[in-house]
Amino acid sequence: MSNSKLTTADYPLAEKRPDLVKGPRGTGLDSISLDAVLAGEVTLEDLRITPEALRLQAEIARDANRATLGANFERAAELVKVPQDFIMHVYELLRPGRARSKQPLLDAAQTLRETYRAERMAAFVEEAAEVYERRGLFTYRF
Amino acid sequence: MSANRWGRFEDWDERPLRLDKFAVEDAENGFAAFSSPYDPKPGIRVAGGRVVELDGVAEADFDMIDLFIARYHLDPVVAVEAMAIPSHDIARMLVDMNVPRTDLVRLAHGLTPAKLAEVVAELNALEIAFAYSKMRARRTPGNQAHVTNAKDDPLQLAADAAIAVGFGFDEIETTMRVSRNAWANAVACAVGSSVGRAGTLFQCSSEEAEELKIGMAGFTSYAETVSVYGTERAFVDGDDTPWSKAFLASAYASRGIKMRCTSGAGSELLMGFHEKKSMLYLEARCLCLQRAMGVQGTQNGGIDGAPVTATVPGGVREMMAENLVAVWLDLECASGNDARSTESEIRVGAKILPYLIGGSDLICSGFGSILKYDNSFNPSLLNGEELEDFLVLQRDFEADGGLTPITEEKALDLRRRAVDAIAAVFDELDLGHPTGAMKQSVVMASGSDDTDSYRPGEVAEISDRIQKRAITVVDVIRALHARGFEEEAENLLWLVKLRISGDYLQTSAMVRNRKILSAVNDANDYQGPGSGYRLSKQRLNEIAAIRDVLDRETVLAQEEEFARLEARGVAFTRIGEAAVGGDPREVVIGVSPAFGVKLFRTMGGIPVSDLLREMVAGIESAGGVARIVRLRHTADTSFLGLSAARLSGSGVGIGIQAKGTAVIHQADRLPHNNLELFSNAPITTLQHYRDLGRNAATYARGEMPEPVVVPNHGEAMGSRYHARVALIYAIETSLIADGAPPEEIAVRRMEVPA
Numbered sequence: 001m002s003n004s005k006l007t008t009a010d011y012p013l014a015e016k017r018p019d020l021v022k023g024p025r026g027t028g029l030d031s032i033s034l035d036a037v038l039a040g041e042v043t044l045e046d047l048r049i050t051p052e053a054l055r056l057q058a059e060i061a062r063d064a065n066r067a068t069l070g071a072n073f074e075r076a077a078e079l080v081k082v083p084q085d086f087i088m089h090v091y092e093l094l095r096p097g098r099a100r101s102k103q104p105l106l107d108a109a110q111t112l113r114e115t116y117r118a119e120r121m122a123a124f125v126e127e128a129a130e131v132y133e134r135r136g137l138f139t140y141r142f
Numbered sequence: 143m144s145a146n147r148w149g150r151f152e153d154w155d156e157r158p159l160r161l162d163k164f165a166v167e168d169a170e171n172g173f174a175a176f177s178s179p180y181d182p183k184p185g186i187r188v189a190g191g192r193v194v195e196l197d198g199v200a201e202a203d204f205d206m207i208d209l210f211i212a213r214y215h216l217d218p219v220v221a222v223e224a225m226a227i228p229s230h231d232i233a234r235m236l237v238d239m240n241v242p243r244t245d246l247v248r249l250a251h252g253l254t255p256a257k258l259a260e261v262v263a264e265l266n267a268l269e270i271a272f273a274y275s276k277m278r279a280r281r282t283p284g285n286q287a288h289v290t291n292a293k294d295d296p297l298q299l300a301a302d303a304a305i306a307v308g309f310g311f312d313e314i315e316t317t318m319r320v321s322r323n324a325w326a327n328a329v330a331c332a333v334g335s336s337v338g339r340a341g342t343l344f345q346c347s348s349e350e351a352e353e354l355k356i357g358m359a360g361f362t363s364y365a366e367t368v369s370v371y372g373t374e375r376a377f378v379d380g381d382d383t384p385w386s387k388a389f390l391a392s393a394y395a396s397r398g399i400k401m402r403c404t405s406g407a408g409s410e411l412l413m414g415f416h417e418k419k420s421m422l423y424l425e426a427r428c429l430c431l432q433r434a435m436g437v438q439g440t441q442n443g444g445i446d447g448a449p450v451t452a453t454v455p456g457g458v459r460e461m462m463a464e465n466l467v468a469v470w471l472d473l474e475c476a477s478g479n480d481a482r483s484t485e486s487e488i489r490v491g492a493k494i495l496p497y498l499i500g501g502s503d504l505i506c507s508g509f510g511s512i513l514k515y516d517n518s519f520n521p522s523l524l525n526g527e528e529l530e531d532f533l534v535l536q537r538d539f540e541a542d543g544g545l546t547p548i549t550e551e552k553a554l555d556l557r558r559r560a561v562d563a564i565a566a567v568f569d570e571l572d573l574g575h576p577t578g579a580m581k582q583s584v585v586m587a588s589g590s591d592d593t594d595s596y597r598p599g600e601v602a603e604i605s606d607r608i609q610k611r612a613i614t615v616v617d618v619i620r621a622l623h624a625r626g627f628e629e630e631a632e633n634l635l636w637l638v639k640l641r642i643s644g645d646y647l648q649t650s651a652m653v654r655n656r657k658i659l660s661a662v663n664d665a666n667d668y669q670g671p672g673s674g675y676r677l678s679k680q681r682l683n684e685i686a687a688i689r690d691v692l693d694r695e696t697v698l699a700q701e702e703e704f705a706r707l708e709a710r711g712v713a714f715t716r717i718g719e720a721a722v723g724g725d726p727r728e729v730v731i732g733v734s735p736a737f738g739v740k741l742f743r744t745m746g747g748i749p750v751s752d753l754l755r756e757m758v759a760g761i762e763s764a765g766g767v768a769r770i771v772r773l774r775h776t777a778d779t780s781f782l783g784l785s786a787a788r789l790s791g792s793g794v795g796i797g798i799q800a801k802g803t804a805v806i807h808q809a810d811r812l813p814h815n816n817l818e819l820f821s822n823a824p825i826t827t828l829q830h831y832r833d834l835g836r837n838a839a840t841y842a843r844g845e846m847p848e849p850v851v852v853p854n855h856g857e858a859m860g861s862r863y864h865a866r867v868a869l870i871y872a873i874e875t876s877l878i879a880d881g882a883p884p885e886e887i888a889v890r891r892m893e894v895p896a
Contacts, residue, residue: 011648011660011662012643012658013644014643014645015657015658021643022642023642029642029643032635034631034632037616037620038623044359044614046642047638047641048397048398048641049395049396049641049643049644053643054395054396054644054647056644057645057647057648060648061648061649064648064649065248066472066649068214068215068433068436069436069437069648069649071214072388072392072435072437073436073644073647075392075395076393076394076396077396078392079393079395079396080396084354087393087396088351090389091386091393094383094386095381095382095383095386096378096381096382121392124388127385128383128386131206131385132385135205135374141381
């Protein structure tokens with residue numbers, strides 16, 4: 001692949017660029033058939049989006065002048081490999097009053113950064129910690 | 143009736159409208175639609191490439207919402223340019239078809255909430271509707287249905303999901319009466335929506351963590367209950383922050399699930415934290431925030447706050463205005479028309495019309511495809527009861543509301559197939575074993591009151607089993623296939639596969655004919671007549687094909703069938719050319735060309751021979767003598783009557799058409815200045831015709847009787863009968879022979895067994 005970014009002309013990827021669309025285990029779209037599901041060759045694991053697909057969609061979104069949507073897809077790409085439980089843990093911490101100080105949020109950010117290489121998401125959680133402190137959100141809720 | 147009150151007010155008290163409550167404008171207490179003295183003046187200050195003041199608030203004083211908008215929504219470079227343009231000028235650009243949508247979207251990246259609100263407030267309702275139609279992101283309009291029922295009955299959910307898909311809804315949304323039932327609802331709707339075609343997106347609205355889990359198991363394809371609010375206190379009370387919601391947005395995308403946020407006027411008011419700001423300003427904050435979070439779209443336009451918003455002056459216009467802000471910010475808009483904001487059907491029709499004719503990504507963010515009482519979100523603006531009204535509105539305005547009529551046969555087929563499919567899946571996965579009687583009751587039932595099926599408690603056990611055994615969509619696909627539902631298995635797999643490419647995560651994505659249509663590959667390119675979305679000939683035909691449409695062949699065949707039966711019992715015999723009579727007691731009845739020849743009953747269903755018998759009896763009862771004449775030179779009531787009068791010895795005659803319209807005329811009167819007229823044939827009875835005969839004979843004696851009045855009850859006669867009348871009257875006119883002389887006829891009734 002060259003370094004050139006995708007544009008809106010490459011969309012929808014499944015139609016225009018099927019060569020770029022693969023399941024998490026490298027399965028191509030054509031291989032994901034009913035027969036393959038029945039034979040057990042395709043599982044739920046193969047029906048997930050990949051970080052690569054999200055980054056490609058981010059390129060398309062940016063080309064369509066939707067930079068914020070692109071940024072969301074880029075953050076999402078970092079979360080693909082993050083386990084569900086940890087995602088729910090971070091989400092819960094980000095809700096008002098769940099954390100009583102900055103520290104749990106900073107710890108979560110550290111895990112995102114170091115364990116899952118989720119740099120953007122880590123910075124985002126750190127930013128939340130700063131704002132929550134300034135706005136007094138580390139307070140009793142229940 | 144009270145003595146000191148005009149009775150009309152008592153009539154008005156009885157109308158459904160009076161169940162609606164209205165509130166005075168009161169900005170102090172949050173009841174202001176478009177502007178409040180507490181709304182900030184638009185403004186921005188950029189320093190060092192950073193927004194340091196936003197709508198009069200300095201950076202140091204930013205609350206969470208200000209800060210998020212300043213950092214993530216506003217493009218400082220565009221902001222300097224865009225904020226300098228007078229609001230009035232931008233408002234004019236919004237309704238100028240020559241200013242492309244893309245130019246306005248670029249400017250919006252630099253506009254603050256107060257500025258966006260100030261601009262759209264310049265527009266009247268028509269201008270807002272037009273601007274909305276121009277600015278919405280995707281070209282092709284779509285629609286979303288609620289599929290729920292009062293028992294959380296999965297059999298009914300499957301049947302109703304299949305029906306919603308059959309009518310063409312692009313998305314279906316379910317929720318539960320009992321939250322434990324979420325998994326059963328999800329499986330039932332996923333199966334039901336795979337009947338008929340693939341690609342209807344589905345969501346199961348439940349608690350955030352649960353909803354994401356259901357999505358992870360592959361049953362759902364989108365989420366929209368990620369609410370945001372326009373004040374910090376309301377946001378915190380809603381148990382979230384811009385950061386937590388933005389995190390959730392990324393989490394959904396990371397699981398390949400389409401997502402939009404929800405916001406709408408009135409929510410801050412209902413939650414008690416409105417900060418005395420106008421609804422529109424608060425909503426502009428919500429929408430800037432959503433773009434800032436990077437979500438592709440919004441469910442917006444009152445939503446749960448629609449009923450309270452509709453109580454204030456301009457509230458309905460405000461909901462249109464906030465939808466306009468949403469699409470101007472380039473967000474997909476599921477445009478409300480959701481929670482029923484009124485008991486008045488007129489207010490319902492008026493509310494939906496701009497969206498129907500202007501189009502919207504999802505016209506309703508929950509059209510209640512089920513009956514009102516089955517809607518677990520609460521009744522929608524439009525519901526199962528009114529679905530056909532909406533189909534007719536599409537046809538009236540040749541506007542695409544996203545729906546397509548289906549036949550009774552197809553509806554029944556879809557319901558049977560869906561109920562069989564979900565029953566088979568339950569049986570195959572040992573989740574439940576519904577009986578034939580349960581299935582049959584659901585297939586035929588309009589709503590859950592008429593079903594004999596699962597109860598909420600039984601459903602909870604099924605739901606628990608699905609969750610505990612970690613059943614996924616792959617298990618369901620296999621079960622469908624194992625029981626012979628191969629097409630449904632294929633359809634469901636096709637939908638789940640969408641998440642691999644993530645194509646449907648882009649703005650305004652939906653599926654039509656197994657193709658993704660979104661704002662990327664189906665961008666709204668409206669630039670005046672001939673551009674933007676236009677209905678194809680094929681689509682126009684689909685929309686026109688509602689049920690029970692009259693056509694000429696059917697109407698004529700019905701008349702011929704009746705004529706065949708009636709002709710056995712009566713004979714109209716031509717005696718010879720009719721002359722002017724000499725008897726001063728005479729009343730001539732002039733019948734129309736098709737009367738008793740091709741047409742044998744009135745619009746009121748009265749056989750013409752019975753009509754003549756009663757009319758003659760009426761004439762004789764007042765001492766008159768009747769003579770029947772066929773007039774062939776005209777079919778017009780006035781000229782039938784006047785011609786009959788001129789042949790009559792008394793100078794008084796009756797003209798009558800086969801469809802039952804009758805007139806008493808007098809020889810010396812002007813054609814359209816008759817003595818008495820029965821113009822509403824459908825409600826004219828035999829007694830009326832008898833009385834008309836009696837009165838004609840009374841006029842013949844030179845007396846002035848009390849005119850016969852056919853009372854009506856305000857029926858819309860035209861809408862009920864005119865299509866049929868026009869087809870039938872064409873038979874009369876086809877038998878006219880120019881200048882043909884009148885013929886005297888005899889009517890002979892033959893006694894035949896009924």
